[in-house]
Amino acid sequence: MIPEMGEFALILAFCFSVLLATIPLYGATVNNAVWMSFAKPLARGQFLFVAISFVCLAYAFSQDDFTVKYVAEHSNSQLPMQFKLSAVWGGHEGSLLLWAFILSGWTVAVSLFSRALPLDMLARVLAVMGIIAVGFDLFLLETSSPFLRLLPEAPADGADLNPLLQDFGLIVHPPMLYMGYVGFSVAFAFAIAALLSGRLDAAWARWSRPWTNLAWAFLGMGITLGSWWAYYELGWGGWWFWDPVENASLMPWLVGTALIHSLAVTEKRGVFKSWTVLLAIFAFSLSLLGTFLVRSGVLTSVHAFASDPKRGLFILVLLAITIGGSLTLYAFKAPNVKSEALFSWASRETFLLINNLLLTVMAATVLLGTLYPLLLDAMGGGKISVGPPYFNALFVPIMGTMAVALGIATAARWRETSLALFINTLWKPAAASVLFALVSAFTYGKEFHFAVFIGMFLSFWVIFTVTQDFLHKFNNANSILEKLSKLSLSYYGMMVAHFGVAVVAIGITLVSHYSEERDIRMAVGDTLDLAGYHFEFKGSTHVEGENYVAERGALLISKNGTEVTTLNPEKRNYNAQRSMMTEAAIDPGLWRDLYVALGEPLDNGAWAVRIQYKPFVRWLWLGGILIAAGGLLTVADKRYRKKSAVI
């Protein structure tokens, strides 16, 4: 009964979304307050029924109801409870339901926290989100219902969740990522509502900003978690593969980053308005594209699911309607938008424009590298793949330029900045960065790499300029505490996020140049010296887990004769799917990770072993967390809490 209830609730949610998509929008068009006021209750009703549907599916998982096809395919009676629940989004249908659930959650959040919003604006925003929900609910019901039954011949036990996904990473990574993807629908809805009403002004940017920053922070967190998960769970110690699915999440993040900066200019200075709207449209379109790429099975990727082409076509049509529709609207409305202010070349506006250009170019190059193989194949040009060197060759110089511009921008003022001010402010941090970079590049590691010098220079440059700007705010301060509390949370958020950029840059620079790794054959008692550490293989033992059996190796690690730790990597064999899984063992540290993984068993108790030394690898994720935390801080800024919008 429960699964049928879930299906029924989903149908009801679909009906609510149809009403939400039409009634308030009609009300806003004819300026009828009663019709517009339907928006809030409809948004809540829709949320309620999607939530019921979601809970029903989770319940079916917890009860091992293998008569439900989706449960039978993605769960197993032996699966530990937390993974049974996270298996809800372990496959195509359930993750789409999660998508719809999160969308209705964002919709209801907008209806709750937008008391300052004029009624017609709110009605339009909620209606646009309703339109998106119509598309997705229909998609779920039509092609991907998770509630289909396998009757009368239900399997006795489920096929089990893919062992790679039986991990803490999977519990949190997809919801975070989806919070980000779907969160951009709010920015999109605000942009479309503003276009419809013709009120593209500073107030619009102010309403849209906290939502956009929040979605962006979630997406950044999701990407960081994904990278961390790939590092320890995929088994081979890489942290970014330029895999099409990773790219799919990176593109909306890049455009989203451009968007939050451009929104800041629009709010403060009233310029870049139509550009901001365009970015909002693209950020959400790229989120949809990401969903399409992952779900349609067109990609050869670690994440790709074998799936049904009908689904791919459906999302493609949805994508075409979203992009086509919103760009058409944009083409009609955007020419009426006028900038309110002028600015000169040497101004903060220009630097934010540079930021936007570079980020958009980056997103475009990633898009090209991801889609080019698909397009070429579709046009009969043969099967190709684009390798990581392509992305690195383009990404690294653009990132570097970004970091330089970020530092200079801290000296720039709105409207106009004199050259003398730039030079006076920046020569000290520039000199200090060169010095620090030289010292660190010469002292760290065995040899000097010019690339390390550049990477460290950029990182120090960002750190010093951002810090100097912060200290600058204390000139003529009576008491430090007073000043500290006077700076807005938005300012702190910006600072934390920009520090995060430097931390990521340090991580990338050092881990790319000083990592050491060996794949070797190790019999019991064999040793290896790597990066000053001494690894001794102590053999392997047989262990049994809740739903798997494993061979557990033991490696004793010492440095200069003193024991550091013993690592126990595992090779697991999951009972239900009979599939092998590498479970790496890591000794984490702020300065370096020691990483060991078992390859295959060889004869006489020997193993193929991968041993890695990864300096500063944690900084990548630490930086990612800082960037996302910066985004969260800005959302908490109290100027967004004011009841009425002050312009």
Added chain:
Amino acid sequence: MTPKRKKRLTIILAIVLGSSIAVGLTLYALKQNINLFYSTTQVAKGEAPQDARIRVGGMVIKGSLKRSPNSLRVEFKITNYEHDVTVVFTGILPDLFREGQGIIAQGKLDASGIFQADEVLAKHDENYMPPEIKDSLKHKPAEVAK
């Protein structure tokens, strides 16, 4: 020209210049890093280039896997049920590498027609068949798979 027009012209020129540099670099990088896929038939007939980084895919023939006793060098044969190619790889094979399953190897073809792989990819989903391999298998006689 009025100063305003002059400014506009500079902006447009800068954008044109910037985007053409970007496009040029992109195409250059793309050209250097495209890995073409070849079927085992194309390799056997000598249609695949030597010394270029390419991808070859096929099913691993059962019983063809040979390990060298004291290193991580492995050798195996892949097939599309018409022609076979020998692949040599030194390193750790992915978890889902198994005889009888589809894999993609990335690397270079040497003068003797042996594929020197530096990367072997096997998919995480057992039912999933990389589209490249699926297309290169024209028919699937069961006796070869066994």
